[in-house]
Amino acid sequence: MITPLMPTYARLPIAFERAEGMYMYDTNGKKYMDFYSGIGVMALGHCHPHVVDALCDQAKKLWHTANTYQIPLGEKLASRIIDKCNADTVFFTNSGAEAIECAIKMVRKYHHDKGNPGKYRIVTMATAFHGRTLAGIAAAGQEKMITGFEPVPKGFDLVPFNDMEALRSAITEETGAIMVEPVQGEGGIKPIPLETLQEMRKICDEKGILLVFDEIQCGMGRTGKLFAYQWADIDADIIASAKGIGGGFPLGACFATEDAASGMIVGTHGSTYGGNPLAMAVGNAVMDILLEDGFLEHVQKMGDMLGGRLAGLQQRFPEIITEVRGKGLMRGLRMPDIPTKAATVDLINRGLITAVAGDMVVRMLPPLIVNEDDIEYAIGKWEEALTDWSENGAPV
Ligand SMILES: *Cc1c(COP(=O)(O)O)cnc(C)c1O
DSSP: OOOSSOSOSOOOSOOEEEEEBTEEEETTOOEEEESSHHHHTOTTOBTOHHHHHHHHHHHTTOOOOOTTSOOHHHHHHHHHHHTTSSOOEEEEESSHHHHHHHHHHHHHHHHHHTTOTTOOEEEEETTOOOOSSHHHHHHHOOHHHHTTSOOOOSOEEEEOTTOHHHHHHHOOTTEEEEEEOSEESTTTSEEOOHHHHHHHHHHHHHHTOEEEEEOTTTTTTTTSSSSGGGGGTOOOSEEEEOGGGGTTSSOEEEEEOTTTTTTOOTTSOOOSSTTOHHHHHHHHHHHHHHTSTTHHHHHHHHHHHHHHHHHHHHHHOTTTOOEEEEETTEEEEEOTTSOHHHHHHHHHHTTEEOEEETTTEEEEOOOTTOOHHHHHHHHHHHHHHHHHHHHHOOOO
């Protein structure tokens, strides 16, 4: 008999009851350190008092209005983020997939309105993840997500990861954009080299096409800058955001330059919930903290520390860990001889929450409020597990 919750997830037999800061507590009272932030969502940790206050205060005032009215909290949130990147405008959504959908529609509309409706194709990179809508799975082009769901929208051309020659030759008269995650998340915590991102910017300028960054996982401070593409010192045309931007509240956003968004006029796109006052109040509260003086420096510092400590683990257990990947507080350990799913379950039983990613990687996306002691605690759990695995064999 089918379960009441549609069985699309493999669920562990753990139910969490409450959480605070870096820690989660299950229904048996067992405590876990959350080194995965839900799924990269709880940027400020669990139940951050400032965010809880903003949510509760707004819940007593006004939850929702149609987007046919002014939403001052939305204008405020938009301005605050636009101020910190090269975008000029934003469309708020409820999820990452919708932000990507908006980005794809915007690319098509842009070229359509410039008199080039044939420039609808988007070049994407293998092992990417762009959400679960039909367009999102078509963009990522991974067979395991597409099989059984065809036909998917056409117009996506996949090139191998970081293969600039393939990318150049994939661009034709019909290409309207390049869309990549500056640091691939699901694919295995794979940063695209900064020179490659810069090269992409040049190509897009040369060809008059748009550069779209999927910053849903790597953005909102995760790598130590507001957006990961900013490390390359280049401009984006369109930026999809979600996950950390809502600090746990369903919120996404599609940022764009004035030019890239020039086709998005009244009636061209919409969302019932997107950018409603409740979501905007929470988004602003998250931004209050994220934009505090020194906050992103804290992320960089903690990211460096975590990267260094993980490199230390690799030195001690080279037969298990072949690579430390990532940037800032987005990190992965590649462990080709260990079943990564079993490794994460073993770590959870020891009280540390991590997650699998592609390419035999265990990934960590701790809340951005993580401190030195938290990192030492997590590394301690890793040491315990790695010692056990190297002495007694891999977890199964
Ligand atoms: C999570 C994620 C998405 C999809 O976001 P949803 O909120 O699950 O729709 C898209 N792209 C990237 C890079 C992601 O990490």
